[in-house]
Each structure stands twice: as structure tokens, then as C-alpha cells.
Amino acid sequence: MSHAASNHETMTLKIFAWRQKNAQEKGRFEQYTAKNIIPEMSFLEMIDVLNEDLIAQGIDPIVFDNDCREGICGTCGMVVNGVPHGPEDLVTSCQLHMRRFKDGDSIYLEPWRAKAFPIIRDLVVDRTAMDKLIESGGYISAHTGGVPDGNAIPVSKPDADTGMDAAECIGCGACVAACPNGSAMLFVGAKVTHLASYPQGRIEAAQRVCDMTDTMVKLGFGNCSNHYECEAACPKGISVRFIAKLNREYIKAKICG
Amino acid sequence: MSILQSAVGRKIFMAITGLLMFLFLVIHMLGNSSLFIGPDGLNAYAEFLHSLGAGVWIFRLVMAVLFIFHVILGIQLTAENRDARPIQYMHKKDLRTTVAAKSMIYTGVVILGFVVYHLLHFTVRITNPEISQGIDAAGRFDVYTMVVLSFENFAIAAVYIIAMFALLFHISHGLSSMLQTLGLNNGPILGTLQKIGYVVAAAIALGYVTFPVSVLLGIVKV
Numbered sequence: 001m002s003h004a005a006s007n008h009e010t011m012t013l014k015i016f017a018w019r020q021k022n023a024q025e026k027g028r029f030e031q032y033t034a035k036n037i038i039p040e041m042s043f044l045e046m047i048d049v050l051n052e053d054l055i056a057q058g059i060d061p062i063v064f065d066n067d068c069r070e071g072i073c074g075t076c077g078m079v080v081n082g083v084p085h086g087p088e089d090l091v092t093s094c095q096l097h098m099r100r101f102k103d104g105d106s107i108y109l110e111p112w113r114a115k116a117f118p119i120i121r122d123l124v125v126d127r128t129a130m131d132k133l134i135e136s137g138g139y140i141s142a143h144t145g146g147v148p149d150g151n152a153i154p155v156s157k158p159d160a161d162t163g164m165d166a167a168e169c170i171g172c173g174a175c176v177a178a179c180p181n182g183s184a185m186l187f188v189g190a191k192v193t194h195l196a197s198y199p200q201g202r203i204e205a206a207q208r209v210c211d212m213t214d215t216m217v218k219l220g221f222g223n224c225s226n227h228y229e230c231e232a233a234c235p236k237g238i239s240v241r242f243i244a245k246l247n248r249e250y251i252k253a254k255i256c257g
Numbered sequence: 258m259s260i261l262q263s264a265v266g267r268k269i270f271m272a273i274t275g276l277l278m279f280l281f282l283v284i285h286m287l288g289n290s291s292l293f294i295g296p297d298g299l300n301a302y303a304e305f306l307h308s309l310g311a312g313v314w315i316f317r318l319v320m321a322v323l324f325i326f327h328v329i330l331g332i333q334l335t336a337e338n339r340d341a342r343p344i345q346y347m348h349k350k351d352l353r354t355t356v357a358a359k360s361m362i363y364t365g366v367v368i369l370g371f372v373v374y375h376l377l378h379f380t381v382r383i384t385n386p387e388i389s390q391g392i393d394a395a396g397r398f399d400v401y402t403m404v405v406l407s408f409e410n411f412a413i414a415a416v417y418i419i420a421m422f423a424l425l426f427h428i429s430h431g432l433s434s435m436l437q438t439l440g441l442n443n444g445p446i447l448g449t450l451q452k453i454g455y456v457v458a459a460a461i462a463l464g465y466v467t468f469p470v471s472v473l474l475g476i477v478k479v
């Protein structure tokens with residue numbers, strides 16, 4: 001991007017980025033200097049600028065995941081100064097802007113760290129485990145026929161709201177990254193709640209909660225012990241009440257068969 | 258996958274065993290507060306418990322099973338949780354968790370050690386046999402004198418007080434955590450549940466601390 005377009009003061013930042021060629025190699029922090037950074041830049045644009053400098057110096061660019069850069073796809077994700085997606089509440093890394101930082105700041109970049117998320121390179125992790133969780137039950141397989149008329153299937157307003165709130169999850173994995181136990185309980189709780197809130201999803205609710213939580217164990221995610229770091233780190237503000245809902249669904253499934 | 262292998266199933270067992278042990282703590286504290294009545298209070302209470310005969314042994318057995326189950330599950334879950342993040346962050350900032358939540362395994366281990374000592378001290382009575390053999394004026398086993406002479410020993414009193422602080426931390430997270438695990442959080446109520454947990458934990462721990470402190474201050478004496 002063109003830096004000349006900005007009339008603002010530029011910042012120079014110390015970047016400590018995690019560099020790791022693959023899952024087997026031992027990683028390390030490398031220190032770089034990001035120059036000509038303007039407050040309007042997004043965090044990923046700052047890394048783009050830094051990477052251009054690194055390429056010019058003959059250094060491999062820092063590898064990071066990104067796609068929409070609009071805060072809605074869940075692809076980007078890195079731990080910025082110890083916080084998944086960085087210090088701004090309710091935003092993804094791509095929607096974090098450099099106005100949150102000041103000239104001379106040091107910024108530490110680490111990948112999501114969890115056994116279930118092996119590092120591919122630098123800040124990129126393999127989040128296939130999230131897909132496997134969805135494959136294990138995070139869907140509706142009941143045949144629901146053609147598209148029904150609007151409001152043909154009544155859904156109460158509280159259920160509709162709960163389902164939509166839970167469906168806000170973008171599957172970025174920040175909850176796993178933030179959890180001291182590397183648990184995916186918020187992600188699974190959101191999916192279980194989302195689908196159990198609607199008539200079509202209720203049919204398989206008992207099987208779904210059992211299958212998804214069992215798969216969570218098999219994939220090497222940890223167990224929730226109610227630290228609530230997940231909710232605090234979630235860019236979409238997914239509430240831990242959905243974990244409570246998951247627990248209720250599990251109890252119901254086991255008691256009612 | 259069975260309930261005892263499931264992430265949620267084991268949490269629910271942790272919550273239920275924790276809840277039952279918490280209820281025991283409340284009853285135990287209320288019963289032992291008869292210390293403040295004097296020998297006629299605590300010794301009569303102890304005699305009543307022993308008069309239950311097999312009942313008291315069944316109760317002890319149930320409590321032991323609950324306790325051991327809770328400990329085993331706690332260690333197992335903690336080991337799995339550590340395994341789930343083999344490489345720790347170099348820079349990680351806590352956003353919402355608490356010291357109590359992060360130290361559950363440590364406070365749990367302290368409580369485990371304390372419970373073993375406590376049973377050897379007052380139930381099996383082998384740690385201080387010299388003060389554990391008395392009979393009171395009414396011909397009952399003199400629990401009151403045993404307790405008072407024990408807590409007059411500063412080292413013993415200190416062990417009890419330290420253990421109660423571990424209990425305070427453990428319960429302060431455990432209570433609200435138990436309610437969340439049993440699905441009793443609808444969102445807005447969570448903050449209130451956590452505050453209630455802190456208050457109740459403080460009440461229980463401070464209640465127990467009053468026993469050794471009252472003896473150390475000479476309020477309760479032989």
C-alpha cells in the first residue's frame with residue numbers, strides 16, 4: 001500500500017514474531033522493526049508493510065492466515081501481546097487497527113497454541129480439528145423437505161434470539177487459544193446451542209451434544225474448567241452461557257437417553 | 258464414549274461430588290461450632306455422632322468415596338488439560354480468569370494433604386496421642402480438651418489456618434464453577450453467582466478459622 005497517502009505521523013514498532021518453519025522445528029522469537037506505520041492501518045496491513053521490508057532485505061516474510069479482512073470469516077488469528085486477536089474487544093486480528101498502539105511499542109506475535117492446532121508455519125496453525133468437530137455432529141441431517149413458507153414453522157422470539165446469538169461464532173479458534181486448558185467448549189457450546197434452538201435441530205440434539213463432546217476429547221482438546229477466558233477473547237462475544245446450555249443438553253441426553 | 262470418559266460427564270461428576278463435599282463442610286462447621294458452648298457442647302455432639310453406630314461409618318465411607326473420586330477426576334482432568342497445550346505461550350495475558358481458578362489443582366493438593374493429617378489428628382488420633390485420651394466429668398470422650406490443647410500448639414493451629422485459606426480459594430472458584438457445570442447459568446446471572454461463591458467461601462473458611470484463632474486468643478480454653 002502507499003504510505004505517501006497519509007498525512008499522519010508514522011510509527012516505528014518493535015515486532016517480536018514467532019518464527020517456525022514447520023510443526024517439527026523448534027520455534028523462536030525474531031525481532032524486527034516495522035517502519036512507516038500509520039494509525040489507520042489494520043494490524044494485518046502493518047504486517048504486510050513489515051513483510052515488504054523483510055522481502056527487500058532477503059528475509060522470509062512472516063507467514064500468517066487471513067482471508068476476508070472484514071472481521072467475519074474467522075480465518076485470521078494470532079496472539080498479539082498475549083491476547084488472541086489483540087487488545088481490542090470484540091474484533092478479529094484483521095479489524096485491530098494500529099491506532100491502538102503508539103510509536104516505539106513492542107508487539108509480540110504468537111500463533112494459537114494447542115495440541116489440536118499443530119503449527120503449519122510461523123503464525124499459521126492447522127485448524128482442521130474445528131472442521132472435524134463440525135463433521136461429528138454440528139449440522140442437521142434430518143430431511144426438512146422443500147423451503148417452507150415464512151413463519152410456517154413457529155420459533156419463539158427467545159429461541160430465535162438465542163440461536164442467532166450462538167450462530168455468531170465464526171470458528172476462528174480464539175476460544176481454544178485463550179483457554180488455559182486448550183478447550184473448544186465455547187465453540188462446541190455455540191454450535192450445540194445454535195442448532196438446539198430450532199425445531200429442525202432439536203431432533204438430533206441429544207446425539208449431537210454427545211458426539212461433538214466425545215470428538216473434542218478424541219482430538220486432544222482440553223476440558224473446560226470455567227476460567228471464562230474464551231468469552232473474554234471471543235471476537236464475536238459468544239457467551240459462556242452457551243457452555244452451560246451445552247452442559248444442560250448433555251445431562252438431558254444422558255438422563256433421557 | 259462413557260460418561261466417565263466424556264469431557265462434560267467428568268465435569269458433572271466433579272460438580273456433584275464437590276457440591277456434596279461442600280454440604281458436608283457446612284454441616285461439619287455447624288456441628289463443630291459447639292466448641293464455643295464448652296465441653297458440654299462439643300463432647301455431647303461427638304457422643305451423639307458415635308451413638309449413630311453403623312450410620313456414622315456408612316457416612317464416612319460415602320464421604321471417602323466422594324472425596325477420592327473428586328481427587329482422581331481432578332488429577333486426571335488437570336493432566337489432560339496440560340497435555341492439550343504442550344507448548345506454553347511465551348507471552349500470555351489473563352483476561353478474566355482468577356488466581357483461585359488457576360490454582361485449583363494446587364489448593365486441591367493442599368486440601369488433600371490436610372484432610373489426611375486432620376483424620377490422623379482427630380479421628381485416628383495418632384499424631385498427638387498424649388492429648389487424645391481424656392474422659393470428661395460426664396464420662397464422655399473429651400473431644401473439647403483434645404481440640405483446645407491441639408490449637409494451643411501454634412504449629413498445629415497454623416497448619417489448620419493455612420489449609421482453610423486453601424479451602425477458601427478452592428471453594429471460591431468451585432461453587433460458581435459447579436453451578437455453571439450443572440447448567441445453571443443463563444448469562445446475566447453468572448456475575449452474581451460468582452459473587453455469591455466468594456461470599457459463601459469466605460464465610461465457610463473464616464468460620465473454620467475461628468476455631469484455632471479462638472483458642473490461640475484464649476477465648477476458648479480448658
